[in-house]
Amino acid sequence: SPDQQEINSRSLFLTLILACALSLLVLRLGIVQIWNYGENAKKSESNRIRKQVQKAPRGRILDRTGEVLVRNRPSYHVVINGSEVLNQKALFESLLRIRTVQGNRIFDSTLIDRRLQQTRWRKFSNLRILEDAPLEVISVIEEHQDELRGALKVVEARREYPFGTLAAHTLGYTGELTEKENQILFIDEIH
Numbered sequence: 001s002p003d004q005q006e007i008n009s010r011s012l013f014l015t016l017i018l019a020c021a022l023s024l025l026v027l028r029l030g031i032v033q034i035w036n037y038g039e040n041a042k043k044s045e046s047n048r049i050r051k052q053v054q055k056a057p058r059g060r061i062l063d064r065t066g067e068v069l070v071r072n073r074p075s076y077h078v079v080i081n082g083s084e085v086l087n088q089k090a091l092f093e094s095l096l097r098i099r100t101v102q103g104n105r106i107f108d109s110t111l112i113d114r115r116l117q118q119t120r121w122r123k124f125s126n127l128r129i130l131e132d133a134p135l136e137v138i139s140v141i142e143e144h145q146d147e148l149r150g151a152l153k154v155v156e157a158r159r160e161y162p163f164g165t166l167a168a169h170t171l172g173y174t175g176e177l178t179e180k181e182n183q184i185l186f187i188d189e190i191h
Helices: 002-035 037-047 088-096 109-118 135-143 179-190
Strands: 068-081 126-130 151-160
Touching: 002 037, 068 109, 068 135, 088 109, 088 151, 109 126, 126 151, 135 151
Parallel strands: none
Antiparallel strands: 068 126, 068 151
16 A cells, blocks of 8 residues: 555655664764774873872971961972873973073973983872972963973972071971982882
8 A cells, every 4th residue: 555655665764864873873982982092091091180199287386485486388399290291202392491581491301301211110109300499480380281291380388497407406307308318218128
């Protein structure tokens, strides 16, 4: 009957449209999952949460009259985090292009090179390349974050002693281990 043929042709037409739509969907899924895997993996890696360890703030130390003997001040550091670095050579060159008003380099090329090499086995560590950086340098790092991918600013509290070494035996002194001290401790732990 003609009505049955019309219904069959419409059903066939709708089936073909659905099959084409499903084929396009499967094809797009294949492109995203297989062909663009590398690009999507990089994007996903850069989108993850960055864990930052923050040191506990230490309080001020006052004398009996209320005068400050030890206080904290903010200290900005520039670090390299290996998990954030996409292109080591480009980061190295970009950091060396940052200069003072007088035209002097801010960063030491040897230190940057050594820190970039260390990112191979310390991928998620913040490796310091500039300590107690001036705000102008921090501004440049923040401003050019896309070109300096992997170079980050870290803010820490730094102890300040208004009276210098006065009562140093009582107040104490805190500081980070130097690389040499850290190596000595590591060797002692092995034996």
